[in-house]
Amino acid sequence: MTESKQKTLLLVDDAPANIKLLNSALKEKYQTKVATSGAKALEIAAREPKPDLILLDIMMPEMDGFEVCERLKADPETQHIPVIFLSGKNNQDSRSKGLALGAIDFIDKPIDVTMVCIWVTEHLKSIQSSSD
Known part of the structure; x- marks a missing residue:
């Protein structure tokens, strides 16, 4: 569990309610950073430490x-x-x-936070195991 705590997620959505929902579901297990615009997301993603995964609204x-x-x-x-x-x-x-732009997955809204948590965990595990 402590290894997961070190993973950082960038949550990007212009709707404060969506950010709040995602952040409250994910902040217990991961470090979270939030952006409510594309420009802010790019700025945060460029800073160290880089996020391990980005959840991005379209x-x-x-x-x-x-x-x-x-x-x-x-x-x-x-x-x-x-x-x-x-x-x-x-x-x-x-x-x-x-997916053609390089995303690894696509989750439909309205989101099911339990499923988002599972997807994030599984993708991070997959990323970790491929880099070992």
């Missing part, structure tokens, strides 16, 4: 999640950070686009 004003992911994956400093999209845009085109 539909945000100014810069949507697709653009954020594209910029993260284009930057050698952040391209290794796994991204999971969280979105109410539950259609095959959005899923395909998100």
